[in-house]
Amino acid sequence: MVSKKRLHFQDQSLSGTISVPGDKSISHRAVMFASLAEGKATITNFLAGEDCLSTIAAFQKMGVTIERFDDTVVVESNGIQSLQEPSEPIDLGNSGTTARLLMGILAGLPYHFSLYGDASLSKRPMDRIIVPLHQMGAKIDGRDNGRLLPISIRGGQLQPINYHPPVKSAQVKSGVLLAGLLAKGSTSVTETTKTRDHTENMLQAFGARLQTNDNQVTIEGEQSLKACDIEVPGDISSAAFFLVAAAITPNSSVTIQDVGLNPTRTGIVEVLQQMKVDIQVNHQRTVGGEPIGDITVNASSIQGTTIDGDIIPRIIDEIPIIALLATQAKGETVIKDAEELRYKETDRIESVVNTLQQFGAHIEGTHDGMIIKGESQLHGCDVHSYGDHRIGMMIAIASLLVEDEVILRDQDCIAVSYPQFFDDLQKLLS
Numbered sequence: 001m002v003s004k005k006r007l008h009f010q011d012q013s014l015s016g017t018i019s020v021p022g023d024k025s026i027s028h029r030a031v032m033f034a035s036l037a038e039g040k041a042t043i044t045n046f047l048a049g050e051d052c053l054s055t056i057a058a059f060q061k062m063g064v065t066i067e068r069f070d071d072t073v074v075v076e077s078n079g080i081q082s083l084q085e086p087s088e089p090i091d092l093g094n095s096g097t098t099a100r101l102l103m104g105i106l107a108g109l110p111y112h113f114s115l116y117g118d119a120s121l122s123k124r125p126m127d128r129i130i131v132p133l134h135q136m137g138a139k140i141d142g143r144d145n146g147r148l149l150p151i152s153i154r155g156g157q158l159q160p161i162n163y164h165p166p167v168k169s170a171q172v173k174s175g176v177l178l179a180g181l182l183a184k185g186s187t188s189v190t191e192t193t194k195t196r197d198h199t200e201n202m203l204q205a206f207g208a209r210l211q212t213n214d215n216q217v218t219i220e221g222e223q224s225l226k227a228c229d230i231e232v233p234g235d236i237s238s239a240a241f242f243l244v245a246a247a248i249t250p251n252s253s254v255t256i257q258d259v260g261l262n263p264t265r266t267g268i269v270e271v272l273q274q275m276k277v278d279i280q281v282n283h284q285r286t287v288g289g290e291p292i293g294d295i296t297v298n299a300s301s302i303q304g305t306t307i308d309g310d311i312i313p314r315i316i317d318e319i320p321i322i323a324l325l326a327t328q329a330k331g332e333t334v335i336k337d338a339e340e341l342r343y344k345e346t347d348r349i350e351s352v353v354n355t356l357q358q359f360g361a362h363i364e365g366t367h368d369g370m371i372i373k374g375e376s377q378l379h380g381c382d383v384h385s386y387g388d389h390r391i392g393m394m395i396a397i398a399s400l401l402v403e404d405e406v407i408l409r410d411q412d413c414i415a416v417s418y419p420q421f422f423d424d425l426q427k428l429l430s
């Protein structure tokens with residue numbers, strides 16, 4: 001049965017300081033790279049969300065010893081060559097990141113793998129990673145002419161490529177670089193717009209030789225990785241929900257501590273500044289090779305804006321909550337160049353627009369984004385997350401602005417990236 005939550009906040013404001021769970025992108029990569037490395041790696045502040053648990057389960061099926069104690073994960077491996085052929089299909093759950101990065105690794109291993117995911121992941125395009133892997137010589141096939149899960153891989157020796165991805169995707173870049181790590185020779189990926197660079201940073205921490213030059217990354221093949229410990233920073237994509245909540249809820253002031261501030265991820269801070277939100281970033285420092293800091297947002301008078309171009313990959317997961325922010329801004333907000341939203345857990349142009357319209361917002365979808373006219377008084381409604389964690393959390397934050405009750409159906413999916421979301425929201429309510 002689909003879960004259901006009644007949300008009724010009645011003029012409550014938000015105040016206080018919290019830490020959000022570990023970064024999802026970094027948690028996935030830490031488990032993957034530690035599984036490919038020789039030795040024992042301890043990962044702290046790991047995100048125990050369902051997506052990252054799918055990554056752990058995949059490597060356990062290949063014989064890697066992985067133990068988890070709350071948000072600490074210990075991975076022990078004898079390196080890439082010690083991975084074994086799994087005796088069962090690998091379940092990727094809801095996780096696009098697990099799917100695209102793992103395919104890059106499996107394509108270079110001399111075994112057979114079959115991969116499947118949930119209903120949402122089974123609709124998401126996998127050709128974006130299969131096309132370059134085919135060019136490297138991988139044998140991969142799947143449903144719908146090899147475009148969709150379930151997919152089967154007959155891995156083997158790969159040849160290097162120089163790849164120019166047609167989509168702006170860190171998952172594609174990372175999948176090709178990981179295949180490149182197993183190939184003979186050097187592989188490069190050249191992007192038109194730089195996407196999140198956690199793969200490049202963390203592979204170097206695991207001892208890999210890799211060169212980066214503007215938007216091009218080159219990796220040497222047939223390298224071995226050495227285990228290292230990873231401390232995962234707080235996830236700025238999770239923090240974004242509370243940053244926006246504080247900006248739109250009268251009399252609020254919220255600080256999120258120890259948030260990852262990698263420049264390929266901080267587009268949300270720039271958008272909040274552009275929309276005249278009262279925001280400060282303090283106590284900036286570096287932990288485990290990634291910049292972190294504390295972000296404070298106070299309730300603000302918000303201005304509409306235009307969001308387009310190179311910033312889009314740096315805010316791609318934050319666009320649902322930015323759309324809600326725009327409903328409370330003076331004037332119009334236009335979001336463009338974001339067609340990639342159509343290929344997420346849901347078509348996030350459609351799901352954001354439909355949901356916010358049910359709250360009474362003035363929002364319309366376009367082929368590559370949305371147009372939002374503020375400032376709207378939102379009202380109660382009975383809405384569905386569509387099984388998309390970011391839509392579920394956007395609905396919960398929108399409910400803070402509603403006098404009457406909101407019914408959120410299928411809120412369980414929030415555990416994909418933020419299992420303790422409602423506990424943290426409760427801590428901030430006064």
Ligand SMILES: O=C(O)C1=C[C@@H](OP(=O)(O)O)[C@@H](O)[C@H](O)C1
Pocket residue numbers: 024025026096097168169170171172174196316317340
């Ligand atoms: O590499 C990653 O960890 C991710 C990249 C992004 O996806 P795309 O590469 O499809 O843009 C993002 O939406 C996803 O949540 C995580």
Ligand SMILES: C=C(OP(=O)(O)O)C(=O)O
Pocket residue numbers: 024051094095096097098317344345390417
């Ligand atoms: C798109 C997302 O994740 P993934 O692609 O890993 O499913 C997300 O977390 O918003």
